Amino acid sequence: MKMRYSLLLLLSGTGWFLVAGVFGYAIPVFGGMWFPHFVCAVVASFIVGGAFRVPILRWSGWRWCVLPLLTLLTGTTVFGFLLPCAWALTDSLDSEAFYKLPLAIVFYSMAFYLVVLYPLALLTQYLLRRGMQGGSAESGAPPNGGPATPLANSGVTEGPPSVS
Numbered sequence: 001m002k003m004r005y006s007l008l009l010l011l012s013g014t015g016w017f018l019v020a021g022v023f024g025y026a027i028p029v030f031g032g033m034w035f036p037h038f039v040c041a042v043v044a045s046f047i048v049g050g051a052f053r054v055p056i057l058r059w060s061g062w063r064w065c066v067l068p069l070l071t072l073l074t075g076t077t078v079f080g081f082l083l084p085c086a087w088a089l090t091d092s093l094d095s096e097a098f099y100k101l102p103l104a105i106v107f108y109s110m111a112f113y114l115v116v117l118y119p120l121a122l123l124t125q126y127l128l129r130r131g132m133q134g135g136s137a138e139s140g141a142p143p144n145g146g147p148a149t150p151l152a153n154s155g156v157t158e159g160p161p162s163v164s
Contacts, residue, residue, distance in 0.1 A: 005053070006046075008131045012124055013045030014038070019120060020079065023113050024105075027083065036086035044079040049128070056125045057132060068121035072109060080105035
């Protein structure tokens with residue numbers, strides 16, 4: 001189960017790297033340092049996916065609709081911090097880059113690109129949930145077409161409904 005979720009997060013990080021490359025034209029994501037940028041996107045995906053695993057798999061209703069905002073805010077902050085870290089490995093950077101770049105990425109992502117990024121985050125969390133449920137049978141579903149097993153907490157009671 002953990003291996004499946006890790007593979008899904010790797011795919012998610014790859015997809016968000018492509019999104020960052022398209023929308024982050026001010027930062028040459030696909031430029032000469034494309035591989036460190038890709039690693040930053042994948043690491044950010046694993047951090048966000050690990051921090052929000054339970055909400056992604058269990059939340060519903062209004063919390064499900066708020067979750068993309070939380071994951072976007074966290075993901076853009078982590079990615080924005082990891083980029084200067086990757087740049088610091090090859091170049092000398094001004095210390096202001098470590099707080100100005102994350103602020104700029106979060107600001108642009110949550111202000112100008114939210115209309116596009118929110119549906120993509122919602123799609124990502126849906127695909128993560130669907131991917132995790134894809135390998136396991138529905139609880140209470142009959143194995144190999146056999147009779148269904150009742151769920152312990154299904155809320156179904158014995159006997160006819162009461163009339164008031």
